[in-house]
Amino acid sequence: xxxxxxxxxxxRFSAGxxxxxxxxxxxxxNQLRPLARxxxxxxxxxxxxxGIDVAYRTDDDVIAAAAVVLDAETxxxxxxxxxxxxxxxxxxxxxxxxxxxxxxxxxLEKLTIPPDLLICDGSGxxxxxxxxxxxxxxxxxxxxxxxxxxxxxxPYRMPDPPRGSWTEIRDDDGVVGRALRxxxxxxxxFVSVGHxxxxxTACAHVLRLCRHRLPETTRRADHLARHALAxxxxxxxxxxxxxxQP
DNA sequence: GCGACAG
DNA sequence: ATCTTGTCGC
Numbered sequence: 001x002x003x004x005x006x007x008x009x010x011x012r013f014s015a016g017x018x019x020x021x022x023x024x025x026x027x028x029x030n031q032l033r034p035l036a037r038x039x040x041x042x043x044x045x046x047x048x049x050x051g052i053d054v055a056y057r058t059d060d061d062v063i064a065a066a067a068v069v070l071d072a073e074t075x076x077x078x079x080x081x082x083x084x085x086x087x088x089x090x091x092x093x094x095x096x097x098x099x100x101x102x103x104x105x106x107x108l109e110k111l112t113i114p115p116d117l118l119i120c121d122g123s124g125x126x127x128x129x130x131x132x133x134x135x136x137x138x139x140x141x142x143x144x145x146x147x148x149x150x151x152x153x154x155p156y157r158m159p160d161p162p163r164g165s166w167t168e169i170r171d172d173d174g175v176v177g178r179a180l181r182x183x184x185x186x187x188x189x190f191v192s193v194g195h196x197x198x199x200x201t202a203c204a205h206v207l208r209l210c211r212h213r214l215p216e217t218t219r220r221a222d223h224l225a226r227h228a229l230a231x232x233x234x235x236x237x238x239x240x241x242x243x244x245q246p
Numbered sequence: 247g248c249g250a251c252a253g
Numbered sequence: 254a255t256c257t258t259g260t261c262g263c
Binding site: 094096151 | 250251252253
Binding site for chain 3: 056
């Protein structure tokens with residue numbers, strides 16, 4: 001999935017240098033936020049769905065990102081790709097994207113099948129500055145994205161037990177996501193829009209992708225990332241990534 | 247000052 | 254994220 005020409009590639013580079021401090025990272029989020037389209041109709045046809053995830057190693061800061069493409073109809077795997085890297089930022093709540101994004105983008109660029117939709121492991125609008133990983137990836141890659149987080153960003157009411165039940169997740173200014181029950185009586189997932197779709201459509205997609213609690217896209221990407229990390233070149237042979245100051 | 251805080 | 258044993262249920 002090389003994303004050449006077009007606005008997409010342009011925006012990636014116009015986004016400026018990699019932030020060196022959390023303050024710069026926050027400024028960049030605030031700058032990019034208006035570019036996220038969070039009430040779009042969503043893509044007309046979704047034939048292929050991609051998922052991404054990252055696995056970490058604690059001794060060094062080597063990480064592995066995995067991307068998978070599934071047939072949206074059958075959920076059969078069509079293509080996979082991985083990329084090694086190093087955590088590009090110290091983890092801080094609200095700045096996850098800066099930690100994982102370079103490795104994820106590297107994995108996505110190895111795909112040859114262009115996904116019609118990307119499911120992200122983390123949040124989109126449900127974020128302190130309404131610009132989580134899913135928004136960031138969506139804007140930079142010009143791809144419809146959905147954020148599916150395993151833990152909530154703020155307080156939420158527990159949805160009813162049946163699969164498909166949901167409750168709203170709000171911030172001070174309005175609705176930013178839903179706690180969505182993807183399996184009966186199992187802890188919900190936390191869905192928010194990333195880019196070029198809307199919340200109702202996003203939840204419908206997530207529900208279709210869920211055989212278990214988490215979408216098949218992220219489950220497959222999770223397994224693949226772990227596997228890739230286990231077989232990863234250790235330490236010196238992993239390409240360095242620009243790191244930021246704490 | 248204290249607790250919360252995607253992965 | 255990651256470190257971890259057993260356990261309940263389809």
